[in-house]
Amino acid sequence: MVSEKEILGVLSQIIDPDFQRDIVSLGFVQNLKIDEGTVSFEIELTTPACPLSPQFKKQAEGLVGALPGVGNVNVTMTARKRAPHFEQAESGLGRVKNIIAVSSCKGGVGKSTVAALIARTLAGRGIKTGLLDADIYGPSLPTLFNLHHPKVYSNQQQRILPVEADGLKLMSFAFLTGDGPTVLRGPLVSQYIQQLLHNVEWGGLDVLVLDLPPGTGDIQLTISQSIRIDGAVIVTTPHQLSLTDVRKGIQMFEKVNVPVLGVVENMAWFACDECSKKHYPFGTAGAKSLEEKFGLETLAELPISPNLQLEYAEETADAVIRALGRQTLENQAVPEVSFDATHITLRWPDETVRVENTVLRKACSCALCIDEMTQKPILDPADVPDDIHAEKVGTIGNYAITVDWSDGHNTGFFPYKTIRELSIS
Template sequence: MMITEEIILRELSKIIDPDFQRDIVSLGFVQDMVIDGGTVSFTIELTTPACPLSPVFQKQALDLVGDLPGVEKVLVNMTAQKREARKTDAESGLKDVKYILAVSSCKGGVGKSTVAALLARTLGARGASVGLLDADIYGPSIPTLFNLHETGVRAAPDQKFLPNEAEGIKLMSFGFLAGDGPAVLRGPMVAQYMQQLLHNVAWGELDYLIIDMPPG
């Protein structure tokens, strides 16, 4: 059997990030793949250098790809995103967003998410193209407000997340990735995941992107 990138990515998609509850391929972690005869090399770029799952992911990748017929050698380079290497608007999903509006509050339970959803609905009803980002990693509520409990997230060909849509509004929430249960995340990774949700979403052309900020 001829080894192709598609076959290798299909095997690597069996590796699941427990925080995102998605595979490392759809998250865009697998990069720089080279196939040279029976030798396969690629990079797995994680969100933080301190990720304790790095050796686990590396071993899983070595085992999965190494077991493929025709593969004689596997080289897996583990790396992490650099904090200073932030995406420009032109590289991120925000390049076609005209205005970004943030809705915040000093504490939770005061109706902040309801206001954000109402603002998005009102702007949409007036003919604007609107997106709504649920930035509350620990207590996402947008899936509940739009009755999208069973909705997951799909990936575009460029590995960006495709936002869900309801009432003509493009929606992205950690709740679509993790479900309705409480999220248990390693503290240093929260900011990195927020960068993923903000920049790694194919928002398309929007007049307004409403961000429902976490309390505090």
């Protein structure tokens, strides 16, 4: 009869490309049972929407089924259970497994379109998905789905039932009030947001996508304080005016303890009808600039197009969900930070990085040190004092640090990648 060691041995050949480790060492293989010639086990992934799930299942069935003595292989794909998304005892979010926020600090960058793109794509794969339009003043969901006057009902528990369309559960404040303008003060806005979050019967969703309003105001604060958001995606365009606002979004989510999964760069390019060549009207350095400045992954570069094609929808949804999975497993990857008169040191369990204060200060790429339109240096290295040192150092997620310098400068982000490149060998 086949042994557990033999089964785990062949399953260790399945490598997760996001972690570059096998599924056995990652702890994904659970509840392994051997009953004569029948082998049963679970593969517990980081998220129920993981796009690698069908691939892993097929590989596992083939590898284990090829072992001598194995007649049947039963593989069940599951997902890791997470902490509740809310503090209230009663909430319509009770059975929602993952919540992803889609945000931008500037309007007009296509944030709502990207949120709908992600939600539609996940629903099209059979993943139970909801989309909440959290913009009270300028809701976009009715236009995106052509649902301007839907009938909205409530159940016996007086919870609002989402409107269903395109395989999605949808909710927007506009469904309740119509197409007229919303004129409300801050406290009332917060009350309505709480209603949309907790008094909607979302049911057993795998993913709820939150389409946040642009900016960093009351709505974002209310949502982040009342529920746990698993990850945020920031949507921008390659233009420098939009890239500048990415920093504000990162800082906002850091203050409310929401991990940023990465950036979607919308309207980055277009394909010429005559030559089919990609053209970048704002230049090709947008994504690279984001990664260099903030240490965040660019999840997708989307074209200027009236209808985002299926191939970009699939790629974007895959990138977001896989980033969520990586964040789930690597949530602890924040270094211990120390600093003195000459150096800043970052320590991980398996790595230590040390960089000179003067070197790091001169490498600052914020708007006060680098012209954001021309990318030419503003800071003269000769103006940096020889005795420059950090007075305070903070971490931004698991990708960067901020520094309050002794010369009064405190607006720079320093990604771990940059610090490693500048570190003392």
